[in-house]
Amino acid sequence: MLYVAKRIAISLVLVWVVATVVFLALHMVPGDPAEVLLSTGGTSPDPYAVAELRERLGLDRPIMVQYGEFIARLARGDLGTSLVDDYPVAEEILLRLPRTLELILAGTLIAVSIALPAATYAAVHAGGAFDRAASAVAAILQALPVFVLGTLLILVLAQWLRWMPAGGYVPFAQDPGRHLLLLLLPAVAVAKGLAATVFRMARAAVLEQLSRDHVRTARAKGLTPRRVVRRHVVRNAMIPVTTVLGLQMGTLLGGTVLVEFVFNWPGLSTPLLRAVETRDYPMVVGIVLTVSGLFLLINLAMDLLYAVLDPRIARS
Amino acid sequence: MQVKRLILPGAMVAFIVLLALLAPVLPLPDPVRQDVANRLAAWLPGSPLGRDEFGRDILSRIIWGARASLAVAFASAAIACLVGTTLGLLAGWFRGLAEFFAVRTADVVLCFPPILLALLVVTLLGPGTATLILVLSILYLPGFVRVTYAEVLSARGQDYVEAVRALGAPTPRILSRTVLPNIAGPVLVQFSLAVAAAVVVESGLSFLGLGVVPPTPSWGLMIRGARATMEQAPTYLLYPCLALTVTILAMNMLCDALRDAVDRKGGTRAPKLRAVDRILPGLFPTREPAPLLEVQGLTVDIATPGGAIRPVEDVSFAVRAGETLAIVGESGSGKSITATAVMGLLPPVAQVTAGVARFEGRDLLDLPEEERRRLRGGAIAMVFQDPMSSLNPVHRVGDQVAEAIRAHRDVSAAAASQEAVELLKRVGIADPERRARAYPHELSGGMRQRVMIAMAIANRPRLLIADEPTTALDVTVQAGILDLLAQLRRETGMGVVLITHSLGVVAETADEVVVMYAAQVVERGTVAEVFARPLHPYTRALLAAVPEGDAEPEGIPGVVPRPDAWPPGCRFAPRCSFATPICERPQVLEQAGERLVRCIRWKDLA
């Protein structure tokens, strides 16, 4: 219990640290932040626009006041309004976030449900044909950037074979079948990196467990090979895998931005990329904070799972 | 072998880097010169890969693109490496404030998903190469800090670092002579990982239009451009995709090979599980009165990279019910392999090449795997040396004992748990109900070994093989375990094979003893006789080395020969003080009254 409380407390502190870093980032940029945001290349921006932006972002007040207000607004869930169209950032995020989450969830499910069994089988039959084939596939997948895979999937499956739509989005309520069809390719693209990494990690972990003394003990007890693998190998091998899974989610979240762009999936990346281009700072901050918060949450969940899997953690 | 794995990816990466470096001097068309007339041409003289949507030469753009990517990747990895390694060194060595600062900074960076952090910075600073380098070096900083920090901490814990510190070496000397060489490998691996990852992130950002600024060629930008026209000109899309993927693949392979080469553990090849069982034989052979276990001429070969070695050769012994047979010998004499071979738990590299091991009349070495499995943990049980690693850390000890019961008997889970508690009580664990629910790390070493014994006796074995069951334990704990084993043997009448290198333990617990040296049995007989009147010079020397009584203990000069270089004649000859030229031929095990001894001179020496 204490472990859980401690983990949650640490996560909260990290959320606060992330918010602070994001706040400070604007002020750490050399020069006047408002001027920096408005400058395009060499030309210096219109002084009136700078003054106006400075006032809008509250940059004219003392930094501690700004910081206090920033944190207070965050705590209320107020992320400010877009510089471009005055639309509340939080509302934009609330609209988009579920779609991104859906993609992440589908991708993770695909990745884990393929990679884990494949890795176990490959490791138990290490050196066999399946192991060599699967390891080669994993290595190639790992080297294929998500956006390359996504683009190639569209080229082959949508443009050449015309089996799949090239991308887009239809709400589930409107047409469930088409929604899932449209979800499939982006989810596969999101899954790829995770699947490759999980496969490699899990394979190594299972191999490592197979050589452990306690596996020898299990065999000396006369357990069947199937039971030895299930209870004394896979269970133990999952412990290092969960840690990697948590850390990998960062890459996965980043990859999702690219995948959404490639497949025109209207998740968080659409407003994010537009905001980066138009230098709509409040929008970028809002989305970065949301996704980082999500990342921390996933890692918290992984830590808790880790404690369930490994009794040495929580109970010592 | 591991170095060989570096060659192919190393050559590929070197080739790509060289191309990128040589881009300005290669006879390539200008990568930014537009030629709208030849837009999307698939092939043109001087443009083997064709032209892009502005009629620019694709081959030239790919090579110049490599230059852009790699410049960004190497620059950022180098910055991250320099700063990160320094921080990590300071943090690991000085701990305190430096540690807090460096490790926490790394933690904060790790809170952001990489691309998101990059986008935040791009918003602030605008896209461009300088921004990219800054972002990427921030992203990979934590990796270097952590690797260096962890390595320094582990190096600090090494005795050899403590030894230099105890000599009063100044800190810079310790860091540069002792710590840096040890972290150089992992840092190199981290560097290659960072370069590979940087190439990926750079191309991704450029693909989004937020990395390298056009018209500078970059693979990500090329793919972005080709997407719009991929139906008309699919090859234009494929070339940069291929270039990018092959580069990353080569870098990843190089990283893996480097990591394996640097990893001090070396490539640990884990054993495969045994092939699935052969078909059951029809009938059991008829039983005849015989010793419980009779091993004859057991020989084991192990395939090693340098050729086959024979760590166990022509080993014979017999154990009767209710009796303890001890196997003693120095490290590497083949004791454990003998036991593992009898249990059928040899790793796949090891093969029994000759001999029989008759257990109650049946040859264990000739049984199908399924039948051996039924004997293991049933009629024959085994206890291992290190009770911590031999128990599974993630299951409760009661469950692990119950599992042994259910592997052999068809009882309900509840009944098995109940019986497990009884067994724990039987092996002298106080408060067995509560202890059954404990995990191995919550028990002391002695208690863990008691759990191992409970597991072993769960199915009333008729033979117990114990491989150094007390070596990892303190003497007072050892006394308790040996007492327990003796008591169980008396009560159940099981036979015990006790492997140990402690002659005192043999003297106190065993009836018969087998002395092994360099894979062979050199003497065999009852403990009382062998210890009172050792016949083999090795047995004598071993006994004389024990510090007991007032005589000065005498060491045996030299060391046990390695299994790939057994001496040709008597294997003990190089260390034997009685060796003569006749000892240069191989020795056979001779009968010496009730005893067996492998020494041509035993009669002269007796």
Place this chain on the structure above:
Amino acid sequence: MALVVAENVEKSFAPRGVFARGKPVRAVASVDAQVARGEALGVVGESGSGKSTLGRLLLGLLDVTGGRVRFDGADLPKPGSAAWKTLRARMGIVFQDPFGSLDPRRSVGAQVGDGLAIHRGGAEPARIAALFERVGLDPLRMGAFPHEFSGGQRQRLGIARALATDPDFLVADEPVSALDVSIQAQVVKLLADLRRDLGLAMLFISHDLPVVRHLCDRVAVMYLGRVMEEGPVREVFARPLHPYTRALLSATPMLDPAKRATRILLPGDPPSPSDPPSGCVFRTRCSFAQAACAETVPALRAFGGPGQRVACIRAEEIS
């Protein structure tokens, strides 16, 4: 006066980290010890009884959290200070693990010469060769790397490294525990010779009582960070007075049936050093324990043969 004198030393390790909780672990609690020039003091006890920590405190590699250590009449300087660094030349340490105690990446000659390079301004090959010969190794192998040596040879290398600066005081932390008996005897003999020839003061940490009996003049028996009994080896081994010493001696397996005592089995497990029992720390496993044993920590007091001291309130009745 003895070369090394520990007065009432104590060492607690606080749990590390910002979120760490739990009590500090008291590895060594009010220990008095003395080692004179040319004398070997054996320290025996189970794993976790604080033997190695005591060794490092006497060397000044760890800072005491209570009491003080005097070396050659002066208090030990703070670890890391300039005075501390010069003092290093006068002390040496030999480790248990023959594999971890040598840097796998440096030649053994360079490692043996480290002390000379640090304190004597350079390691001439002739000096190193002499050290190799002193510990029974072939000086021609100076350029070899640790993995080319066997366990016993590595221990010799470790000893040579410790001897490079002609120290006055040597701490040997279980130097033979990882070795086979046949090799163990060689290394013990080497240490005995060195002590005799060089007049070293030596602290010999071991859990092997017969080895201590052979090599040492005096022995201190530790349990849970405290000294239970101390005295000349002959006295202590022939007439152990403390119940723990008796149990320890009776548990040591003996070759000679005539020497075997009836085993005294200790019930239960050793308590955790972060939560030691009140009064006599041994009382939870002592068959002579009484209510009074829980009240005060028994002082180490002279009792029994000459020079023998014991920390048990019931020593008179038991003997």
